[in-house]
Amino acid sequence: MSSLILKRPRYRSLRFCQTTCSNTHLLSPLASISETQIKSPYSSNSYNSLLFIPNQKILVSGFSSGLLESIKDPTWSHFSGPKHGQFSDADEKDKVLASGFVVLKRNVSGFASVLPPRGDKGLVYLRCSCSYSTQAAAELSTSDGLTVDGIVASNWTIFDESEGDWKSHAAAIAQSIQVIKRRMQWKKLTVRLELLAVQLDKPDLWDDPVNAGRISREHGSLVSKIKEVKAFEQQLLEHIDMIKLAREEGDAEMESESLKALLEMRRNSKEKELEALLSGEQDSCSCYIEVQAGAGGTESMDWAKMVIEMYKSWAQRRGYKVSLVDEMPGDIAGIKRATIKLEGEYAFGYAKAEVGVHRLVRISPFDSGKRRHTSFAAVAVIPILGDGSTRVQINESDLRIERFRSGGPGGQHANTTESAVRIVHIPTGITATSQNERSQHMNKASALEVLQSRLDQLEMTRQAQMNAQHTQSLTEISWGNQIRTYVLHPYRMVKDLRTNYEVSDPDSVLDGEIDGFILNYFSACLDKEDDYP
Amino acid sequence: MNLGLGRACLFSSCRPIFSASASLRTVKPQIPLFLRPPTHSASLLDVKKWHEWAKNLTSSVGSSFVEFDNGPDSSLLCRELNWLLEDALENHSSFHFPLSCERDGSDHDENVLLRTSLDDLYSLWKQRIEERRPFQYIVGCEHWRDLVLSVQEGVLIPRPETEKIIDLVGDIVSNNEELGQGIWADVGTGSGAIAIGIGRILGSHGRVLATDLSPVAVSVASFNVQRYGLQSVIEVRQGSLFEPLKDVEGELSGIVSNPPYIPSAHISGLQAEVGRHEPRIALDGGAGGMDFLLQLCNGAAAMLKPGGFFALETNGEEHCKFLIDHMQNNAARSFHNLNIVNDFAGMQRFVIGFRQ
Numbered sequence: 032m033s034s035l036i037l038k039r040p041r042y043r044s045l046r047f048c049q050t051t052c053s054n055t056h057l058l059s060p061l062a063s064i065s066e067t068q069i070k071s072p073y074s075s076n077s078y079n080s081l082l083f084i085p086n087q088k089i090l091v092s093g094f095s096s097g098l099l100e101s102i103k104d105p106t107w108s109h110f111s112g113p114k115h116g117q118f119s120d121a122d123e124k125d126k127v128l129a130s131g132f133v134v135l136k137r138n139v140s141g142f143a144s145v146l147p148p149r150g151d152k153g154l155v156y157l158r159c160s161c162s163y164s165t166q167a168a169a170e171l172s173t174s175d176g177l178t179v180d181g182i183v184a185s186n187w188t189i190f191d192e193s194e195g196d197w198k199s200h201a202a203a204i205a206q207s208i209q210v211i212k213r214r215m216q217w218k219k220l221t222v223r224l225e226l227l228a229v230q231l232d233k234p235d236l237w238d239d240p241v242n243a244g245r246i247s248r249e250h251g252s253l254v255s256k257i258k259e260v261k262a263f264e265q266q267l268l269e270h271i272d273m274i275k276l277a278r279e280e281g282d283a284e285m286e287s288e289s290l291k292a293l294l295e296m297r298r299n300s301k302e303k304e305l306e307a308l309l310s311g312e313q314d315s316c317s318c319y320i321e322v323q324a325g326a327g328g329t330e331s332m333d334w335a336k337m338v339i340e341m342y343k344s345w346a347q348r349r350g351y352k353v354s355l356v357d358e359m360p361g362d363i364a365g366i367k368r369a370t371i372k373l374e375g376e377y378a379f380g381y382a383k384a385e386v387g388v389h390r391l392v393r394i395s396p397f398d399s400g401k402r403r404h405t406s407f408a409a410v411a412v413i414p415i416l417g418d419g420s421t422r423v424q425i426n427e428s429d430l431r432i433e434r435f436r437s438g439g440p441g442g443q444h445a446n447t448t449e450s451a452v453r454i455v456h457i458p459t460g461i462t463a464t465s466q467n468e469r470s471q472h473m474n475k476a477s478a479l480e481v482l483q484s485r486l487d488q489l490e491m492t493r494q495a496q497m498n499a500q501h502t503q504s505l506t507e508i509s510w511g512n513q514i515r516t517y518v519l520h521p522y523r524m525v526k527d528l529r530t531n532y533e534v535s536d537p538d539s540v541l542d543g544e545i546d547g548f549i550l551n552y553f554s555a556c557l558d559k560e561d562d563y564p
Numbered sequence: 565m566n567l568g569l570g571r572a573c574l575f576s577s578c579r580p581i582f583s584a585s586a587s588l589r590t591v592k593p594q595i596p597l598f599l600r601p602p603t604h605s606a607s608l609l610d611v612k613k614w615h616e617w618a619k620n621l622t623s624s625v626g627s628s629f630v631e632f633d634n635g636p637d638s639s640l641l642c643r644e645l646n647w648l649l650e651d652a653l654e655n656h657s658s659f660h661f662p663l664s665c666e667r668d669g670s671d672h673d674e675n676v677l678l679r680t681s682l683d684d685l686y687s688l689w690k691q692r693i694e695e696r697r698p699f700q701y702i703v704g705c706e707h708w709r710d711l712v713l714s715v716q717e718g719v720l721i722p723r724p725e726t727e728k729i730i731d732l733v734g735d736i737v738s739n740n741e742e743l744g745q746g747i748w749a750d751v752g753t754g755s756g757a758i759a760i761g762i763g764r765i766l767g768s769h770g771r772v773l774a775t776d777l778s779p780v781a782v783s784v785a786s787f788n789v790q791r792y793g794l795q796s797v798i799e800v801r802q803g804s805l806f807e808p809l810k811d812v813e814g815e816l817s818g819i820v821s822n823p824p825y826i827p828s829a830h831i832s833g834l835q836a837e838v839g840r841h842e843p844r845i846a847l848d849g850g851a852g853g854m855d856f857l858l859q860l861c862n863g864a865a866a867m868l869k870p871g872g873f874f875a876l877e878t879n880g881e882e883h884c885k886f887l888i889d890h891m892q893n894n895a896a897r898s899f900h901n902l903n904i905v906n907d908f909a910g911m912q913r914f915v916i917g918f919r920q
């Protein structure tokens with residue numbers, strides 16, 4: 032597998048598709064969180080929905096209590112002009128389809144109340160505010176009660192994309208939505224959201240502004256993730272409603288437009304599935320990869336060196352900037368331990384799949400008896416949190432900074448290029464070393480950066496945030512936690528023990544071609560997780 | 565003697581002009597390897613061959629230098645070898661990996677661009693191992709704090725201990741705005757390290773006068789000042805001790821110096837990289853090592869303005885204690901807050917104080 036996803040817009044919100052919804056506009060239930068976020072009524076990023084009412088044909092999908100406001104003098108020409116003239120003179124056809132929530136919680140209620148004067152081509156601009164934690168848990172449905180799970184359960188045959196069966200498209204999209212939710216760990220996500228919402232409601236929240244900031248940021252980011260999926264789901268259900276309606280009405284044009292829209296969604300859904308693999312809070316971050324040799328002397332130190340080289344090569348292929356931060360060489364060959372830094376988008380998201388113990392079986396070149404050896408190397412991955420996230424505050428006075436000393440009188444007496452710096456965080460005992468910069472000053476800066484990330488990691492684990500299972504430190508990784516075996520003798524194979532994915536050419540893998548393992552881990556392992564529905 | 569190497573007349577375009585003064589034995593600064601244009605080409609295979617050869621030569625050293633005179637061991641030399649490659653290759657980031665990867669089946673016909681010839685790389689690494697030529701002279705630069713300073717034979721390679729002087733000055737200046745806007749002197753500036761470190765702290769608010777007796781040091785310091793674009797802040801002057809600073813007597817906000825402080829008798833026993841290659845004029849502090857330190861201490865009172873700060877690097881505890889005693893006995897009324905400051909290794913290294 033040569034490439035995974037390279038880029039992905041952070042938050043994508045529902046975009047109204049003008050070709051398919053030219054006259055009948057869809058009202059999303061995913062309305063505003065607060066009015067202050069309103070930028071422009073037709074900005075695709077705003078939390079608002081437009082309600083366009085051509086000739087009283089309205090589809091209103093479930094949303095909570097909101098505020099409707101007429102906007103005079105609409106200037107969006109592409110929304111104007113009814114094409115479906117047949118509706119305007121048939122009273123009994125002036126209907127409202129309301130896709131409501133099947134599961135209703137708290138203050139969320141299906142709601143539709145739009146009464147524009149007949150013939151008025153005005154736009155209704157809707158704002159509504161509602162609690163997100165409740166919405167995430169609420170299940171959306173079509174007007175006749177069909178849900179995403181319902182669609183999947185119906186086992187409609189999925190044909191090739193080119194075959195124009197709406198049920199086939201709908202079933203494919205519904206399946207994708209399930210995959211996406213599973214990958215995002217939907218249930219955990221909603222539980223977390225509920226928790227954050229409770230915290231946000233506390234009156235003393237802002238007594239601790241740092242914590243408050245962290246909570247509201249995480250809340251905001253979860254909300255937008257959930258919103259995105261919900262919007263996608265909503266879109267599917269609305270198109271189904273539209274198709275059914277169009278059939279009832281015998282409106283071939285409308286039917287074909289909705290069908291086109293479904294096809295478009297089906298195509299997008301594959302991309303969304305991939306995106307969902309990297310939806311974790313820190314996935315887009317740069318990271319450190321650390322490798323430590325297991326017991327077994329030179330053979331396992333050589334193995335640890337091979338593993339770190341594998342990651343360097345992989346990272347370079349992926350276009351990340353790679354630098355060696357710290358390396359403790361083995362006495363004869365290889366390394367006892369090493370830390371490399373990977374800078375670039377989604378470095379952590381991908382690398383986290385590698386956390387665990389990697390096992391090598393081969394005839395050791397260090398054994399004169401030419402016997403077969405098994406050795407181990409542990410891999411840990413630490414995200415380097417971006418500026419947006421709250422980082423642990425480090426007190427200078429809590430640090431002990433140890434530098435390389437030449438021994439002897441130092442100063443003008445000695446010339447050395449050794450400038451390693453080790454920093455100990457006294458309260459936690461956590462240490463960080465940097466030795467590959469060419470000045471002590473820079474090594475100190477680099478070691479401090481590592482220390483910061485280790486402390487952030489500790490804090491994250493403490494808060495049991497998303498991804499916590501991927502950010503164990505080396506010391507926490509149990510040697511029993513083997514994730515992959517590399518056999519060079521008596522046969523040649525690399526096999527992932529989590530997914531059973533295997534490759535028969537270990538050289539290519541050791542040369543950094545590990546994308547296949549990573550992708551398979553994400554799709555197979557995460558998909559297996561019993562998190563959804 | 566003020567040679568007027570500062571400010572306006574220092575450089576035109578990229579080339580230093582030293583012809584301004586006929587009395588100056590001008591020295592053309594060498595361009596560090598990493599700044600040279602990549603005009604040499606070699607096949608990847610040949611570069612790898614060189615690398616293998618150099619690695620073998622290096623590992624043959626083992627710990628023999630360490631045992632002999634506390635010199636570098638082979639693993640440190642190996643790291644230096646990678647840095648040499650980093651400086652010599654035009655695009656080291658993409659080549660570093662294949663070079664270190666034995667399994668790689670990449671195309672060896674591929675050519676790489678180098679900043680010096682392959683022959684030169686062979687002789688440079690031979691010099692490093694066989695002659696113990698300091699790595700910093702090999703690549704023509706030293707990474708010091710966040711600076712990359714050009715160095716060459718004739719100029720002392722700045723030491724990591726000396727980085728601390730910049731921190732000390734940084735602290736002083738952040739607590740005393742007035743000192744930050746005054747004139748500072750770095751006596752015996754060598755590569756210009758301390759002057760540049762301070763110049764970057766002061767910025768356009770203050771001024772640094774960097775002096776040295778050695779023409780090579782003056783030339784290298786000027787080059788480094790220019791590379792960091794600090795010509796308007798730092799002026800390099802040639803001359804002995806306070807002599808080139810007569811025009812600012814009693815006006816200095818600060819004096820910093822890392823003068824030669826090794827007792828003459830110790831010079832012959834120094835680590836080969838230092839004793840055989842670094843300039844004696846930068847190291848030899850006379851019989852007790854304190855010839856320059858004493859002159860600096862004695863002259864400081866007259867040079868500093870009231871409230872001015874000084875920091876001197878010394879050979880260690882003995883020097884520090886002696887100098888503090890000396891100043892308390894001879895110039896007690898001139899100074900206050902005399903203190904000894906340790907280096908990162910916990911050795912008493914610096915003497916600091918303020919003019920009354």
Ligand SMILES: C[S@@+](CC[C@H](N)C(=O)[O-])C[C@H]1O[C@@H](n2cnc3c(N)ncnc32)[C@H](O)[C@@H]1O
Nearest residue numbers: 720722752753754776777778804805822824846
């Ligand atoms: C130990 S080096 C310090 C160089 C630089 N300040 C550093 O810390 O890297 C001492 C410097 O003092 C210079 N020097 C020696 N005698 C001097 C004198 N009489 N007047 C001025 N400078 C002198 C030497 O040329 C040398 O550059």
